[in-house]
Amino acid sequence: MTSEPAVPDLAMAVCLFAIDPHGLKGILVKSRAGLNRDHFIAFMQDILPSLTPVRRVPVSIAEERLLGGIDLAATLRSGRPLSARGLLAEADGGILILPTAERLSPTIAAHLAATLDDGIVRLERDGISEQRVSRFGIVVLDEGIDDESAPGALVERIAIHIDASAFTQPGDEEGFNCGAIAAARKRMPFVVIDETSIATLCSVARQFGVGSLRAPLLAIRAARAAAAFAGRAKVEEPDLMLAARLILAPRATVLPASEQQQQAETQPEPPAQEPSDSSESQQNDDDNNSPALVDPTLEEIILEAAAAAIPESLLERLKLTGSASMPARSMGKAGAIKQSSKLGRPTGVRAGTLRDGVRLNIVETLRAAAPWQTLRRRDTLSRSSRVEVRAEDFRVTRYKQKTETITIFAVDASGSSAFNRLAEVKGAIELLLGECYVRRDQVALIAFRGRSAELLLPPTRSLVRAKRCLAQLPGGGGTPLAIAIDSASALADGIRRKGQTPIIIIMTDGQANIASDGTQGRERAVQDAIAAGKRMRLAGFTALVIDTSPRARPAAARLAGEMGAEYAALPYADSKALSKLAASPRLR
């Protein structure tokens, strides 16, 4: 099938985004920082109409700068409260660039998502209540590796997902310039799309296992923009193919069923009931009489084009999971790591002096100063309307420091463990999970068996996911203890770098038989495990080893000793003891 080279697709992606930034919501650029990505962004800014506002959002942006708030300088100068626009409002009609999006906090992501949805910035802060129209598109630069990625709420809303590392600037003859973009913007509202095309995009989305209905809607907009750019009055096959490649393919969670299955699936579909509002939808001439019916050949073409555009890595992953069933849930970006950007939550305001490390609460300070203004102006015989703030007015916000704890469960799911008591281990974890829930901790789950340790569940607060994950825990194979300890350490290290506190709980019988390079051999495996344990001790992580062997054996106890970890044998660790143990390392 006509699978066009990837490079013009990238240029087209930028072009569609430039035509309809707010409608398509944005571009997710998944690649490391580099020259190609810089070229890509420069190219985008080049083809945007001049005077388009472009704002960069630093990942650590404060809420007040993003949303707007009180303008201290102007307020003090003029003697009445004045507000300053935030970045969201400033970007109206233009684009926001969001680098290192994988580090974005869920709160900031939620603000961005809400503004993308409504086109309105809602500000209720610091005594200001405002709603401002702001329609923009976001360029999300995601440099995440492995399981890091930009927050799901944002990713889901953004139409185009691409990898810019292969970007090369198209030549001038390709017609990508701001004149063409401006012309396409004018044409776009008049581009029509027929029922068959809409139905086809929906059907293709479904066959890729894309749950959210935002995806086909965004694909429709993209197809319109593509048609407008090509100067067509109506969306046609190439536009649909482009939209499917750019918007549907990267969201795929399953590979489409094979052709026979597909036929079988399309055939028994009931002819669409004449929809009530078909009168207003424009019919096209070469359309046959049942407009909502999926055209199988068209669908096939689009499907194939989109499947060809699925990136290699995604393809591998999909093949591994290999199911052709349609998941009922949206993909939800399983890798999205929830992180807290808070340094404690504000618990109130008190009068205070400006020392290092305290935060002046501007609005409360002004409120404290306000009642005295008339008197103070009289005292100082000042005629200006400036606000007189004195030291006694200073109000500082108190924060309650509460760093988040993330408990990492590394579970031995090897053959020896599985035969003995994997079920019991699961029960024990469930108990501990309950504890973590009460404390509002996050949990992560690593299972090790065979030759590898797998991160089954990235840190999450969602018990629903933890439950689901635990229920599906498979068992059998060797015991790669060293690998498990290393990967738990690596995860814990990442957590600590984010300012959260990791606790590692290793549940094993200590019968290591796979060395860290994946080779078999009990002796080396045990040595490697102990070496890994020592490394962990040096890194200074709090750890707990739970011996799951039927009778407590010295192997696990020795390992705990080398790790500097607490040790408990499961036979004696009843529910109460376990809870106590899970809580105790926190105290240290």
Added chain:
Amino acid sequence: MLLTRMLRRQRIAPVFDEPRTVESLDRNFESPKKATFPFSAIVGQDEMKLALVIAAIDPSLGGVLVFGDRGTGKSTAIRALAALLPKMHVIADCRYGCDPCSTSARCDECRAREQTGLLKTKLAPVPVVDLPLGVTEDRVVGALDLEMALTRGVKAFQPGLLARANRGFLYIDEVNLLEDHIVDLLLDVAASGENLVEREGLSVRHPARFVLVGTGNPEEGELRPQLLDRFGFSVEVKTPDDLQTRIEVVRRRDSFEQDPAAFMAKWESQDESLRHQITAARGRVSSVLIPDSIREQAARLCMALGTDGLRGELTLIRAARALASFEESNVVETKHLHHVAPATLRHRLRRNVLDESSSSVRVERAITELFSA
């Protein structure tokens, strides 16, 4: 050259030098008009739509919590509800939208007005107030009016969002991301129906009865049990699985986006008739009979499920009554009870942290076990 161009473009305009970034607060409350997707045009999602309608019929039921996947039209439904609701009578000039018919829930200002003479009333839309994430405490409960204080030296109260939401809906998107100290404020006010402000030398009390509507995605985190309990209904929404439904959703949304005015005009009559139904049901609801057998069934169901407290039972019965009223029935029947049971009870089950079956399944199971025989 490339680099300089990028730098030039990405420079953020200095905030204080540009007059346009600083604006006066006079523009307060100026809300941009925006087309809303009609309520009747929402395809499927019947449980969510019904819960919202019932909450509109009997606001004392507590709020509606909508949990579900992304892109299922949760926010759309709530915004549509705002446009759907019939207008209500309020006391003119009252900042809290006091009800002229009720004397118990009045603010101090209206009580004072009452002393001096007749109260003027007017029709106003039912408020649906957004509680955005990142809201600060002073805007939720209200605070000293800075502008008045700074310019005129007058101590005045600037009402917050709770005041604006009185007798209406308070909508929190991504409710599970709301900060804890804001949740605490809400819990307190939602329980008492009154907002008490004691700060900055102000002492103000005003009615704040509102229907809490929260939406969220369970994958982003859990909700605190205390807050969960405040919601009368908890509904789960899913993306439709069936292709024809999906196509219909996408098609309607697309034609709405292409021409909002025409689309809204087309659905206006359906919205209008639903509006009449709600108004009629509201008038009827207090006279709908609740037979003892229904009360008994509700009690047995709640006992079988082991729900905490009596709130679940009360909500269940009252929701069934509101549904009966909506369906133009004079007496609550078993079918009404069964219809609303999952939505009113599923979030009240004692938390079995790791029970594999979902709460909805447990409620359904209990209903069949108890009443099928």
